[in-house]
Amino acid sequence: MPAGAWTRSPRTRTPWTASRTCCMPSTKRRSVRAPPPKPLPEKAGPPLDQLRAWFQERGWTPYPFQEQAWAAYARGESGLIHVPTGAGKTYAAYIGPLADVAERGQKGLQILYVTPLRAVSRDVELALRAPLMALGADIDVESRTGDTSSSVRQRQRQRLPEVLITTPESLSVLLSNERAAELFSSLRAVIADEWHELLSSKRGTQMELALARLRRFAPGVRTWALSATLANLEQAARAVVGTQTVPTLLSADLERPIEVSTLLPDQVDGFPWAGHLGFSMLEKVAAWLDPARSTLLFTNTRSQAERWFEGLRFARPEFEPVLALHHGSIDREERERVEGGLKDGSVRLVVCTSSLDLGVDFGPVERVVQVGSPKGIARSLQRAGRSGHRPGETCRLLFVPTHALELVEMAAARQALEQGEVEARVPLSKPLDVLAQHLVTCALGGGFTREAMRAEVREATSYAHLTDEEFEWTLALVREGGPTLKAYPEFRRVVEHEGRFVVADARIARLHRLNIGTIASDATVQLSYWSGGRLGSVEESYISRLRPGDVFLFAGKRLEFSRFKDMTAYVKPAKAKATQTPRWGGSRLPLSGSLAAAVRRTLNAARYGDVTAEELAAAWPVLEAQARLSRIPGEGTCLAETCQTRDGHHLFLYPFEGRLVHEGLAALLALRFTRMRKATFSLSVNDYGIEFLTPEDFPFEEALRPALFTRERLVEDILESVNLSELARRQFRDVARVAGLVLPGLPGARKSTRQVQASASLLYDVFAKYDPDNLLLVQARREVLEQQFEQNRLTATLERLERSTLEFVPVRRPTPLGFPLVVERISASLSSESLLERVTRLKERWQRDDARSA
16 A cells, blocks of 8 residues: 555444554665575575574565675674664674674674664564574573672673673663673674663663773674654764774665544533643544453553553453553562563553654554553654564554544654655763763773773764863863862872772772763652552652652552651552552653654644544634634744733743753743833643733733744853743762762662762862862753753754744734643642633633623
8 A cells, every 4th residue: 555545344344543654664765675595595505694594484584784794793793783673683693603602613702783762672682692593503592681689690790691681770880890801802893772772871882882882892893773753864983983993884675554533522612721632542442442452552651651551441341351561660570470461461551652762562452542642653653563563564553632622733744754754863972970980980890091991982973072171170070079179088089000000999889880871760669569469660769759658540540658668668558549650760751853844844734724634623713713813823933922911911922842942942041031021921832822921011022033933042041031940950960870970879778869968069169169060060060051952953943033934913812822821821820720720711701701801
């Protein structure tokens, strides 16, 4: 069927679903089509031919890109394999090295397979073991993650298996072994799975440094990255091979059709607010689900997953035997039970989060549901690929809106998928906290010399432009804490002995190994029953707000909080109704840049009457009310609405650039407004726009001119417009932890988040007073601008707004686009009324005003 064709499937379609089939994008850059696979010999020959025979026994024929990968490995090349999910990337990267290892017959570590999620290591291990039966070789395959038993880890300190599956963090722990050079000297290949998940994070930077170290230990090692959802392929490939190697890019002309549907609500309110469709769609989802067809139901947050699981269990008790819940905070044994159930068919319906986004091969899964906007095109692509996880199989993805305006986002996401759009992932630039941690790791792992380490670090793409001054500053930081902290012995982690930098203190060595990693999050506490048995973990900040007797949902169970002791929250089963659900940090995903652009295009089409997409037709009550009361935003324009209510004077501005960009833009524009006239503003933002509210009349129309959006003095204005010092102080906690200046402590004596923050704040104050040019302070401020406000996108947004035509529309009251911003603001205020009561009263008042004016 051609891309973009409409389909009607009697098994899965009903009158209220919109469905269109498109294809996962295939990348063709720099790909050289390989000749057809060689014919299989009559008798087993070289290991590669034996592995081809193993493919044939399973009814498989190697794809050209797999043959290309095996040949490229044999030529000693490194690079990136970029093909659709389920097309066979793992064996494309693995079979060539495996044949090489079998032919050589050497012992010791030969192949290192790095995955970003330790939860998938068990499945990866099974996949890597499977071809061994065709070789009859003495090759060990093992995992090394945080879930690996202490006895296995102890054995691996002395000898590593021929094939090892690990995570970036566990790899760094192995590099801290004093025998690291010996353990890794036999290494021949490194495979970095799901490279897009690592690339634009500190975990990716940590991985780049580890790869540079491995190349020093094993100069001939070849590195291959695997991904299905990348736009900037050459940049991603350079990051995995380092600065001294020209990468090889391999792709395939494989198509995996995606059948994208949207579950449309029976009725759409002309005045939507975030989340109000949420559970009203539960019955429709329950009716759509078929327990005979295995389905993953993705939510964007763990809290939402808990609520939807409970809702489905209540709405359809008959689903309970085949219904399960899966997210990263649930205990490992329960997660593995669910994963095993998906494979053997005993579990058919799973409510989950990104914990099932990657890696795990669930061949039986037929369909995927996305509750709420995916907020990104790559995320839609990745989750769709979880269904029909085989080459050529159709991916089936159902969108479920949680508020009316998400229908527009879903129409935009489908259009973007059809056009093969996907977000770029850009490596970080010189995070010195990660470098400081790596220097201590290398000092533990046999030590290093100054010149060799400087050259080695610069082989990592993220540090290609590291200056001598920055390297020496970071080295001084780990030697003595820098010029400010040199008087304190605890910061002297690395010492120089006969020109070689090593760690001499056993306590420092132990602390460092226990705290290796770059993932920044609130401290977590274990959830356990009083009677024994672990349930999983929640963030300390949530538990600290509970009182004994509070009932909450976790892992699909009603639990009563009893006591918090030694970083463990003790609970017992509860019969009472749960009054709350745990919340975890980072729960509000902003619109990605690519999806935001697609939303603007989709609204522009609706502005000129193109509502052929069924999502837009369903959202027409909202869009029609917006057009009647104001205008639908268009491309090349910026809509600004003003009105006066009993709350004050409002300006609503709709850049459609995502929540994080709007937070920075709101603070920046408020500052520039006050330079024209003194005023006090209350600000509210969401993914679509910004509300400025002031008690006094303000000349918004006069103020909104192109010069308002100038990029001149942008950073200086941001620094002035927000309390950057306080934001940087919070960010510095994570920077200081990664750099090793502040550590959570030892097992059994872990520090609370409050204690870690207090220690980091003390260091921040010392540096700010006595060492204001401290590079970690500079980094913390830069990370605030990049992470809190997406500075690069903010700059591009200002440029777009500056050249856009401003559409200034006075309105009688907030429009359907402005109403969610009002709800956002009032939800943050204290009241004895529930949010629903306040929203209902507000809507009724505005409807009465409309009726009188009509």
